[in-house]
Amino acid sequence: MTATTTTAAKAGPRTMNLVQAVGDALAVAMAADERVVLLGEDIGKFGGVFRATAGLHERFGADRVIDTPLNEAGIIGTAVGMALYGMRPVPEIQFSDFIYPGFDHIVNELAKYRYRSGGQFTCPVTIRTPVGGGIRGGHYHSQSPEAYFIHTPGLKVVCPSTPYDAKGLLLASIRSDDPVLFLEPKPIYRKAIGEVPAGDYEVPLGQARVAREGDDVTLVAWGAMVPVCEEAATRLSGEGIECAVIDPRTLWPLDLDAITERVERSGRCVIVHEAPRTCGFGAEIAALVQERCFLHLEAPVTRVTGFDVPFPHTLEHAYLPSVARVVDAVEASLRY
């Protein structure tokens, strides 16, 4: 793809990949609001290990694109302090697998500051971090930690699957007055390509995207599992089975209506995610769907997920949900 430069971009939409869309959103947010600062390991001169911040150090300077020491607690903790000051910090955690040294700051400080102060102090911090596997990353460069954050009251959790959504949701996240975990699906950083409007726009938090309509089975997936489900849906369509594919985009607060509306029609729901099955976000969606759609269900809500093992290396493709596994689950649901 040919990405034009940021200034030229004013002219119209550009075709770009997901990580470029992230960088574009950061540039737009920083140009529009001086309070937006980025911080993280190797994000400055080096431009980030995935190049998400490439060019921003040159453009906005070392005071706004801040290279930090290797200390995730320090990165997130100081971001909380900056937010208390009135800034809108956007820390990057190089891989979500390394977010846990900062977990206390996320769940006990960032998520609770508004509540514990009765709304007097707010923490508009957007933590960007790549998630997902299948890129030969092993245990520590492949994880999908969304459930930990969804379970934590006070956090919003976002995970785009298209360049358009990545840019619009990141802008909305940065401008939201709430803390946002912005999970970037790194397996499709470069594979997800699409048109992205130039300049400023937001995709509102809390609204699902319907990637595909279909009344036989309702598929729910996010991040890199969306294209997997789309491919499964295409394949199934060839057999006369029509699946809806719902991409919540904002994982929490979930746009539950977008799902239940369709499950009420289809009576069948399959949830697909990379994270280990047990206590994953799929469990919550299954619990909610059977609570809301009980009388419409023709089959149990099922899940196609990672296994309950640490993320493997050589066998990562056996671990990850595949098109074949999704197809099987849809067929099993229809046979039930």
Next chain:
Amino acid sequence: MTATTTTAAKAGPRTMNLVQAVGDALAVAMAADERVVLLGEDIGKFGGVFRATAGLHERFGADRVIDTPLNEAGIIGTAVGMALYGMRPVPEIQFSDFIYPGFDHIVNELAKYRYRSGGQFTCPVTIRTPVGGGIRGGHYHSQSPEAYFIHTPGLKVVCPSTPYDAKGLLLASIRSDDPVLFLEPKPIYRKAIGEVPAGDYEVPLGQARVAREGDDVTLVAWGAMVPVCEEAATRLSGEGIECAVIDPRTLWPLDLDAITERVERSGRCVIVHEAPRTCGFGAEIAALVQERCFLHLEAPVTRVTGFDVPFPHTLEHAYLPSVARVVDAVEASLRY
């Protein structure tokens, strides 16, 4: 209650409370196996803020009941190192609310060491930590973090609700070759009283306790919610409604059969927990039960849980599941 001394105890069972049963288990484990060492903040001379380790420092010395600096990453990280040496460390985290500075060690090291080494290195660490609210502890002395650990492959998660189980499960946990999160329900540390056998015995991991049988509705609860459900069941029994109360005891791996057997008879299931609802362990149980018992269910599986807010202070009893809320949920399930 009158607790006799440890030596006298050889004679027969004693009546004691849950935290005394924990202390008793630690004494038995330490006497039986030199490799068992305790470490934590204020657990030595001071005997721990809940007195769980009272008397052990005097009996076993400072080398086996180790007072540590205030650093949860250090406590859990060094426990991992001790386990690699061949010890069986039992770290105490003073309140589970403060476990998160050690979260990286738990989810990325402790949980993964066996897997990442292909079974060559093992980490038989049992982390003891009090959970639960309703004791005027506010945000940071009340949390119930079980879902974070259940979602993490490689950890076993235990939560007893009786003194008998506390002792037997703690002994089984310490002797298990796997890492165990041993969650102690502090709201009933002193309220839960019962007979505890002297000396050594184990309650096997992975087996539920049926606190009560009843074929109308199946209640599932653990820790301090078990007595709440028992009281609700008693009250409902007065109205002719018979509830089973299943206490999984080992939260993960879950004794799912104990639940599904009963749901197949009752067709109704209500799960009760203190933690926030969203992505709590209740979601997983609900997802599993509707997967396994779909054709038997007469009503959706429902949940009575904490709200999706940080743990409050003044309003903690509005936050926590109460007998009244459990009764309402059972009646709603029956009305469905």
Next chain:
Amino acid sequence: MTVPTSTTNGEGSDEGDRKAQLSRLLRLVTTGLEAAALEALLMRLMRDGRLATVSPAGDARVAMIAAAAALAPGDLLLGTARDLPAALARGLTFEAALQQAFGTAADTALGRGLPGAIHDGVLGVGLTDGNIASHLTHAAGFGHAARLRGEPRVALALFGGAAQAHGELHAALNFAALYRAQAIFVARGPLAGELPLTEAAPAWGIRAVRVPGDDGLAIWDAVAEARARAVAGEGPTVVDARLDGPLTPRDAQALQALSGWPPERQRETHDRIDRALVAARRAAEAAPPPALETLTEAVFSDRPWHLRSPE
């Protein structure tokens, strides 16, 4: 890096200086009395089962008050619930303190913290009842932001000896020094075997000074100097104001020496404090708990569907 010990104990020579000194001492001493009386009341209420756990400041209150006194409006004071005296020094009223301790509807933080865990957006006070070291990193970030924005504001974080062992301290001092954050870190409480931070500070490249924990005026001066340096872009400071022995009431002695604080004035002060505390307690005891529907309020800036009110 030099780590001088503060000696600027107000050696002013003219009358204006004497007056300023006097008023500062009076403020330290009376705030100390207020804090002690409040603490005694809270402890009594806790023992009677009327309040949840109270964390007493004890002798550390001298350092807490003096440090907070050196701040300016717009600064942020961070600490733990134990640091309640510092909030008084920033202007927290007895009534606000008691509404908070009782967790009533009149508490600005909606009754959500343990006694002493003051959050006051107007005064710029955030005292946590949680992790005893996380606010150190927050202070580093706030002070970094202040420098980036070029504004003369600082964050001050109070902490105790145990926090010295926590990874947060390592992160906070390192980040603060690296970015010349407008931040001040004040250690208070007993020095119980820990290394004085003046000796440990080289590890983080941060300026450190040590001041006796019972010398309020010296602590005030050290924090004031640290503040001036921070705002001038000279970076953060750690002030180790821990007590390594029993407390000498130096400020009260100095006040006596300077002015002979007359006994009737002292009595007046005590009476005023007692009356104010009684009134504050009454108000707090009369106040209702927060309304049920507040349980699910102020989680987010908006109220998504899953945050219904409890019935």
Next chain:
Amino acid sequence: MTVPTSTTNGEGSDEGDRKAQLSRLLRLVTTGLEAAALEALLMRLMRDGRLATVSPAGDARVAMIAAAAALAPGDLLLGTARDLPAALARGLTFEAALQQAFGTAADTALGRGLPGAIHDGVLGVGLTDGNIASHLTHAAGFGHAARLRGEPRVALALFGGAAQAHGELHAALNFAALYRAQAIFVARGPLAGELPLTEAAPAWGIRAVRVPGDDGLAIWDAVAEARARAVAGEGPTVVDARLDGPLTPRDAQALQALSGWPPERQRETHDRIDRALVAARRAAEAAPPPALETLTEAVFSDRPWHLRSPE
């Protein structure tokens, strides 16, 4: 605490000493050649897309090898995937290294780590591809356990400059010193603006020595001394063996000076290494991936119901 710089660079005067010196130099230099050749092959395979990310040791391999050489059987070597040369020094074969890098069924860790993340229970090696500092705390705990059990074993943790900023370092050095853990912490790699650990060490009360990162013999001696002290109950040591400039091949020079390592012997060594690498690579390329059912094995000591095999 004194923080001497190691100078015990083997000043033995008689023939026995000379022979010992020679054999040590030969081991350092040949292991260095093996490690360099292995690294070159792995990097080539990575660039060809045959392997996942490889973390090269570069010049730090001198320190890695020398530190590992000073260990005894029963000791535990911890580090990151970058520290692969240290595993070679402990006896890891080329074939084991390549089976691991390719993640085959013959890898003792079942093909679960990135190249270099060796886990070998027999050799006592655990190199992580995760958090670059967590193993520091593990070393402190292992060394603490060794002291409690009264056994002459130590843990040695290798780490890079970035780990110095992490909270793990603060915890590990503090805990290790407090409990006189039988642990040694060796910093290797470039000294890129960080404070030498001899200057930072007082913060943690730990003994620290600094040795040139290209002087393998001096590093070996420093680690050997640290090991002897640790086992004697004198506590842990940090050895800062980072390079603060370009590398001088000191060990090779010393070997030349001492013995005149003849060119034909050198050539033999190179040939042996090349042949061994080719054979090892062939074996690894011929090995199958781990069986599918291993995906859910070795999660726990048992296999609960939820860990079915993938179909």
